[in-house]
Amino acid sequence: MLARTVREVEAAVQRGRVTPSVRAKFQAVALMLREERARVRADATVGDARRSEQLKRLDGVAQILATTAVRDSGLLALLAEDTVVSPEARELTRELLRSAGVEPAPEEVPPPEIPAPFAPPERRAVPQSVISRQLANPFLAPDFSAAPVRPSRPRRLAGWELLNPLLSSFERAGDGAPACMALPAPTSLRAPGDLQLMPHQGALVAAAAAGHRTFLLADEPGLGKTAQALLAAEAANAFPLLVVVPNVVKTNWAREAGRWTPHRPATVVQGDGNAVDGFADIVIVNYEVLDRHVGWLGTFGFRGMVVDEAHYIKNKTSQRSQHVLQLSERIRARTPRPLLMALTGTPLINDIDDFRAIWQFLGWIDESQPLGELMDALEDTGLTPADPGFYPAARQCVIDRGIVRRRKVDVAADIPARRIADLPVELDGPAGRSIRAAERDLVARMVSRYERALAGRADGDAVEGIDPELVRRVARAELKDATTTTGENVFSMMRRIGRAKAGLAADYTAQLARSAGKVVFFAKHVDVMDAAEDAFAQAGIRFSSIRGDQTPSVRQKNIDAFVTDPEVAIAVCSLTAAGVGINLQVASNIVLAELSWTDAEQTQAIDRSHRIGQTEPVTAWRILAAQTIDARIAELIDSKAGLAARALDGSPVEAAEATDVQLEALVGLLTDALREAAPLAAS
Template sequence: MPTTATAAPRRKKTSRRDEEAPLIPILARKVREVEAKAQRSKLGPTNRVKFQVIAFLVREERARVKADGELADAARAELLKRLDGVATILAKTAARDTSLIQLLEADQATSPVAKRMRRDWLLESGAELAPEELVITDVAPTRAPIVPAAIAEKQVTPPSVESRQLANPFLAPDLTPRPAAVPRRRLDGWELMGPLYKAFESGAGGGAATMPLPPTPEFDHISPKGREVMVHQSRFVEAVREGHRSFLLADEPGLGKTAQSVLAASVADAYPLLVVVPNVVKMNWAREVERWTPQRRATVIAGDGTDIDAFADVFIVNYEILDRHLSWLGSIGLKGMVVDEAHFIKNLSSQRSQNVLALASRIRERERDPLMLALTGTPLINDVEDFDAIWRFLGWTNGEKPGAELMEKLDATGLTPADKSFYAEAREAVISMGIVRRKKKDVAADLPDKMVADLPVQLDDEFGRGIREAERELGERMAAKYRRIIEARGDRGLRHGEIDADIVRLVAHNELEESKAAGAGGDNVFTMVRKIGQAKAQLAADYAVQLQRSVQKVVFFAKHVDVMDRAEEHFAAAGIRSVSIRGEQSTPARQQAIDAFNTDPEVGIAVCSLTAAGVGVNLQAASNVVLAELSWTAAEQTQAIDRVHRIGQDEPVTAWRIIAAHTLDTKIAELIDQKQGLAARALDGEAVVEEPSESVQMAALMHLLREALGES
């Protein structure tokens, strides 16, 4: 590409300094924009290209000024000084972000985006460009392998997947006619990614970022028996029924994004479906598939996937282990993909992001119109360019320019980025591609005023296996006592396999009394629950971080101090300010923490003790509560939730209970809910099934004992 130093002169000379070098004010403005982004640590891909193009043009302009024989020496010195000022800002910016230094090494703009940016700025300055500089031709994309060489050795193929492949070695061919070659469009020569980001950054056009959705259908044809979708959910699913297939579903937490996605897959018949999720919600996704589409099978991939059901309809995998399963997942003919907490892929240089995008690309290659869903209440965390990876996943852009469908919508506006009104139209065009964003307050009429949502998590590490083994040993210890009592009293008419409820209650009572006396010593019901809380601490804190980035304020309840400590360390590492409300605090310190949480927008999470902060505390600045550990009483759980569900709260409240699946935690949650039923019957006159009146500890021990006796 010829530089301006060697090309024919492109400007008429005048005595005014900006007219002698009209490009310099443009470079000064652009470099200040890049500097401002770097100061806020928000240098995304577009601004990095902008940095590089500024450096190119500074070099070109300096060469042109030095070679211009018509300039007076004083004017030349002044222009060079101004160019040095731009170069100084570039150097300071590169010192702030040293990864920019390598961008200065190239001699000219090589990517189509950089070439378009250079051309547009030169045209803005009034330059006359050669015809070959006006038309920018895109480089033909090269297909990247789905499994990069760096992780090829990690690939596994579970035995059941081999069975599936042998059972059906040929995927059904896609006979849908391919579209003809796309004709050249009016906007093909424009750099559009920057303007698209700017359209959202400025909120051009105003209004909520939600595509038009169909009206609520007259009849609910999709819910399984005993369940009913809410109005906002049914409108989303109806859009899928009408043929829309790619969505950024950005509803606030608590509005049922998981259920909407499961139903969307059913309506679109997008099976096999891949769901990529954070580890903390894997079990919850499997449960939601069973709830909303009981005719479909879901399998959760853990480790190397040796226990998966390869003939399932829905494959659920967490980000951390996806890299091991890329090969076989890319070969089984997936017809849809859901990425939950999609802001996890915003860093395009991360292996996690590259894995997700590689699989998405493979699905679009093989399937004509796959269902692609990106779920996140926080699509933007640091910068508007956080949209980049999500838009690439959905196929709306390729990072350098809009995809064919979005380009068609932009072209239909009849505008260009040089028109001020382009930005509002561009924002609406992107939204119409499938952005759906509803807040709790928008759909409050659909929601209960208070809701408890359980998030089962799988403790599949050594710690989790140790907890399950300790539970088994405790159950066996009580079962041995039970058998000794039965043998000592002789046979009193018990049929084979029948369990004496009175002896079960007696053994459980004795164990509970011994546990209270032992305190923290040995394996008993109290130490076991504490270990479960410790094992869940990281997962619960992870979920609280995700919530906070979406809803701004979250209350995090835990029972034990070490769980609170670990959570606070995790929040600090994630860059989230938190306050702590504990039993040992003085009254002024506690009130100061409460006031900071309720009034300071920089404080995102209140870490609270279930016992110390469960009463007499007003935290209604939040409408979301995370219960990292379960209480022994239903009343204590209710009191904790009511710290935010109180007079002055104008949004529905959601409490997220983190429950360790396949452990005593699950039974304790069930028992707490039964105690809630007791309160509803006694105080509210509701008709609920009567349950035994034992304490939760007693009932939990009786459950373990019955399990042990059943196994034996």
């Protein structure tokens, strides 16, 4: 039996097909060869001649094994004395023994493996508030004894190579094959405040409430994956919850957590984590700083983990992927049924192998085989990869573990035909600090002007508290100076903010292009467009440029390229030059990298895609610099849009002009500064 098996391995290696099942068979033969040699040498009932004959035959098998191993370094490594024997090789060994008429010894079920603590590398940080949390309640330390021990069961599929057939089952799927698990009817879960949960969102939350705990949520952008993840965590009571996200959406996650789960404190990990709230229910960390915090995150005691833009971990050799997989393993070791969610509109970027890291994060597979419920489901099919019906059945087994994929067109009745989604971003680094300093200087200049005007008043003109009319006069004077003099002012600040947002806006646009198809990118200033186009070129994404300085023929050529060429993913457009007169309804996602001064200009840009011929709801993603005048102007534009709508409906209110927004922004900045200064002056 050993000789026959080793010849099968030799033939497979000669054909260049060293699959995981071949490696398992190779290791099984090596293991049995050693055990048989030791048995023959120790068998006192066998004569010397018989023993010599048997050892000679075993040496022949060993010679073939060694010659075969030289052909492949991976096989050669399996002959090392300290090599760990894989579960597949152990099970195959038992099967081979049975086929040879030998009953194998009962297999011992090993205790659940507890992941080793993370080795602290350099730059590893532990926030002081996390230490305080641990000291305040020592019972918060992870209790790995809670990890479930799965009962062993006979494995009909042991010895079969299953991962490649599982991946292949998705490549073989024909048109019309289901791509989404069966979801229950939406629950009557009430969203906080005046928020409303859309039916497709409620269906996933209902699945979590019913006990489902792993999801690959691959909805198209604009369908509310963030809200679904937060409310699923609420339904599963998966707190504390760890959320790993790209830097560009970190601030937005904190804002969404405050909206959808307002009673759950959220904290954002910035830099070394000095401002982290160790008692928060939701911890949000971006991939870029994960290496510094993976140590304490691994011992925090999370009961759920969400990985946003999960295609970021597709390269399993990258450091961030390894950290994410380690954290997932530790959470699964501590919590019997943790909530694990991978969010991405782009589960596959290069090929079907991109699934591997995501499936491993979710605990569906490990490096070599399906695990847990997925393995049980495959066993229950009664099929093997040799059966033609295995592939559709296996694909469904994977989907049933939690793949959820809905497109805009599938749930068009759930979402508005046209909507604006704000995406706040943090401006870090020197550019962000410079912008905030310039805003403080602008405010200080207006406060000084206000105080001088106040000091020059006669006693009879005194007004108690803040004088709103004087505030407006100061703001008008500042606005007038901004149009007639050089130096830092509201216009130059908005341009600087646009430049600082350019990279983040381009990064998000690239994500949308990969996950949802064509995207229109609008910017106001040429240097912002230039920066975005450089980013797209470096990322290998083809784009068309539509600007005001182009000749009509060049302009039309670029428009046609975006509309007709499937390889051109992004149209980079001037907000003023391309905001009117062109049709871009081939895209249903728009990125507004810079704000206009009026809602009308913003609406004109959105309507390049939201027009007759558009078959999907249109989402405009407005990139806002958090904690700057950028966010205030966005609010003013929205409020003025309401006034304009009422004016169109017959109200005597006039639609707002650009100067109204500029003036109101300065009025708001000055008023806030005076209010903050009043308590200080009183004390």
